[in-house]
Structures are given as C-alpha cells and as structure tokens.
Amino acid sequence: MDNKLVHHLLWERLRVGDQDAFFDLYKALYYDLVNFGIRVCGDAETSGEAADQVFISIWEKHEQLTRVENVHSYLRTFLKRKVLRILERKRKINDALTNAGAEGEWMEMSYEEFIVKVQTDELVRFKLKAALQKLTYRQKQLIHLKFFDGLSYEQIAEQTTQTIKTAYNTVYDAIKILRKELKD
Incomplete structure (x- = not known):
C-alpha cells in the first residue's frame, strides 16, 4: 500500500478518535514535517x-476534522502556518524586549506590563493600518516615499512626475487624515 493511502486511512481512523492511528500518523510524518519546517524557517x-x-491541534480537534485527500500536504500547509505564527510571536516579543531595553525599563517591567506593551503595540499597528485604508493610492504612495524611503519633496516630485507643491500638498493632506484617524 502506498504512503498516501496509508496516511489517508490513518487520518480517517484518527477522525473517529483512534489513538493508535494518531500515534501511527505521528510516527510516519513527524520527522518529515520537522525537516520541512527547517527548510521553511531555518x-x-x-x-x-x-x-x-500541529499534532496537538489535530488530536484536540479530531472530532471536527474534515476528510483530507492528501494528508501529507495538508499537514505541511498546517505546519507552515504554525511556523509563521511562532515566528511572528517571537518577533513581537523580541520587539517589545528591544523597545523596553532601549528605554532602560526591561529590568523593571513585570510580565503583566510586558503583555500590555505587546498588546498596545498591536493595537497601534491595527489603528495605523485602518487609518492607512482611508488614504488614496497616491497618498499612500507619497507617504511611503517620504517617510519610508526618506525622499525629499523634490525627489518625490521627480519620481511621480508631479510638481513639488502637489507632492507637498498630497503628503500634507495624507498626514491630516492620519492624525484625525489616529486621534479617535
């Protein structure tokens, strides 16, 4: 019997709560998934x-699992998403520690304060993303050129084939909108 069929049969048994099928699937795919994950994140x-x-999740939710034709591919996709979430969580924690360390507070910050800081940073990012949605495409483009690429108004005007005054006014209007949205 080929592996794809074996994995499919184990998956179906797992869906009805067969622990042996779960452990067999774990033994069959765990190391391959770890190696795949290493290629994804290094x-x-x-x-x-x-x-x-991934394996904890599929066991905890085995009753809600749907039929899957290619279990191996399904678990690789699931693993890739988990890896990305873990990396994002680690990045947020690292950013919070770096910011706290830069402010000289990290030694004094309690766990609760640290969690609040991470959540506050996420809230600010969410508000900024929502505020940016209020801008026109041109305003977003010019804001990016001005503040992320560090271009002068002259360089922006040259790059976008606008006058310097138009570039300045567009950035000014975008900043007004962002201030208004972020103030609320």
Whole structure:
C-alpha cells in the first residue's frame, strides 16, 4: 500500500478518535514535517515546536476534522502556518524586549506590563493600518516615499512626475487624515 493511502486511512481512523492511528500518523510524518519546517524557517527548534503544535491541534480537534485527500500536504500547509505564527510571536516579543531595553525599563517591567506593551503595540499597528485604508493610492504612495524611503519633496516630485507643491500638498493632506484617524 502506498504512503498516501496509508496516511489517508490513518487520518480517517484518527477522525473517529483512534489513538493508535494518531500515534501511527505521528510516527510516519513527524520527522518529515520537522525537516520541512527547517527548510521553511531555518530553525530546528521552531520547526519542532510547530510540528508538536500541529499534532496537538489535530488530536484536540479530531472530532471536527474534515476528510483530507492528501494528508501529507495538508499537514505541511498546517505546519507552515504554525511556523509563521511562532515566528511572528517571537518577533513581537523580541520587539517589545528591544523597545523596553532601549528605554532602560526591561529590568523593571513585570510580565503583566510586558503583555500590555505587546498588546498596545498591536493595537497601534491595527489603528495605523485602518487609518492607512482611508488614504488614496497616491497618498499612500507619497507617504511611503517620504517617510519610508526618506525622499525629499523634490525627489518625490521627480519620481511621480508631479510638481513639488502637489507632492507637498498630497503628503500634507495624507498626514491630516492620519492624525484625525489616529486621534479617535
């Protein structure tokens, strides 16, 4: 019997709560998933953590699982998403620690303060993203050129074939909109 069919049969047994099928599927695919995860993120520890979370999730939710034709591909996709979530969480924690360290507070910050800081940073990003949605395409483009690429108004005008005054006014109007949206 080929592996694809074996994995499919194990999956179907797992869906009805067969622990032996779960462990057999784990043994059959765990190391392959970890190796795939290493290729995705370049870190064995993160990959192993993600693979563990994948198998924990499928066992905890085995009753809600749907039929899957290619279990191996399904689990690879699931693993890739887990790896990305873990990396994002680690990045947020690292950013919060770096920002706190830069302010000289990290030694004094309690766990609760740290969590509030991470959540506050996420809220600010969410508000900024929502505020940016209020801008026109041209306003977003010019804001990016001015503040992310660091171009002068002269360079922006040259690059976008606008006058310097139009570039300045467009950026000014965009900043007014952002201030209004972020104030609320």
